[in-house]
Amino acid sequence: MPLEIVRQDLTKMKVDAIVNPTNTELKMGGGVSGAIFQAAGVDELKQACDNIGGCPVGQAIITNGFRLPSKYIIHTAGPVWKGGSYREAELLKNSYTHSLQLAEKYQCESVAFPLISAGFSGYPKEEALQIAVSTISEFLVNHEMHVYLVVFDKTSFGLSQHLFQSINEYIDENYVEEVEANFSRRIEHFTNEPLLESEIISEEIEVKQSEIIIESSLLHLVEELDESFSERLLRMIDEREMTDVETYKRANIDRRLFSKIRNELGYSPKKKTAIAFAIALQLNVDETNDLLSAAGYTLSHSSIFDVIIKYFIKQGNYNIHQINEALFAFDQTLLGA
Structure with missing residues (x-):
């Protein structure tokens, strides 16, 4: 980058x-x-x-x-x-x-x-x-x-202590542990009482139902993927009347990589690269997820990296270098390529 x-x-x-x-x-x-x-x-x-x-x-x-x-x-x-x-x-x-x-x-x-x-x-x-x-x-x-x-x-x-504290509070409020299967073990740890068999069965049913919903959503997503990431990105650039140079500069992307994305319509980017373009285009959270979906990604509450990205988008701060300063301070991958 x-x-x-x-x-x-x-x-x-x-x-x-x-x-x-x-x-x-x-x-x-x-x-x-x-x-x-x-x-x-x-x-x-x-x-x-x-x-x-x-x-x-x-x-x-x-x-x-x-x-x-x-x-x-x-x-x-x-x-x-x-x-x-x-x-x-x-x-x-x-x-x-x-x-x-x-x-x-x-x-x-x-x-x-x-x-x-x-x-x-x-x-x-x-x-x-x-x-x-x-x-x-x-x-x-x-x-x-x-x-x-x-x-x-x-x-x-x-990094500004005020900004660090603000992001830290946002993470505390929005970050959700991904591994929900540990929930029963955490309950047992605090109560020292094992879960009833009926409670365990109920939890297993909920997990399976969640898996079915996720699988269904993924199948629906695949059906909707009529554009490659490159095609969707280039369409969004045109819709915002931005130049190629303006776009890859704002995204902190190397010119040679952008050229590769433009010329290879089937190009599959890393998540940090896809998000960098969303920042360059100043997309809101829904629009960002729309762009990411073309590369098979989404923003999640179970990733500190994703939560920090959401924080800046919701703040309307699309300065990619300030975002990278914050990501660096929280030991996360930086945006760009």
Whole structure:
């Protein structure tokens, strides 16, 4: 997918370039910067940086990747947080923009960023994340590049606590355990009394009746599937008068995959890909299920992933990057491909 949040060691990313959050003197620091110097080779990278001399705040320079899996290291000096009144937001945005422009200049198809300035520089993590995602996504509207935002662990991730709590409450209210067969065992656990034989038989009948209903619904669904997923998706795109580029950009989908979907009418997507298109098209819950049904999927109350998707749809929030931030925070699969 064009913008992907991953939990990984930045120095092990197999991309064309990784980004080093450096200081204006390009000296080896601690944290992420120190790890990059160590992995690349301290002497080689130090010499390359000394030859360049420095990097103003908000700007970016590039060196060889040396011993890293990446071909290049893009060095950018992010701002130090001083309360927010010293152009910190503008300078942080510039760090991402100039790094991306430099990656494009050197024909990089993939680049991996840490969360710039959110470590020793003290930038508030929530605001740093918002600037990172918004700046990268703005760039990707007009450019084809696979960008990774790499975080080492959840403590370095800046999802809004208010949003996290709101989603968590929605999950508590709407998430339903899928395995209802455990119900009798849970009752026995709390009451220490076995169920009567008549109660067990009644429960078995209810389960069988549910299975019959589900089977009947599936048969009806199969009969109604007169469109493939690709055909239904393309029809919906036309109905909303959207372009192909607009659609796959909003869906956080790689251009090559979208081309494959357009040209292979029998293409069967992953669920996360199908939902990404529903988000791009700004479908409501019923319309989303209509699109998903063409690929054999549906939104369920027994999946935390699905419940989070429903939360954003019902909120009218179709920003796929914000949705992915939330999915990442809850350890769920991200949207796109």
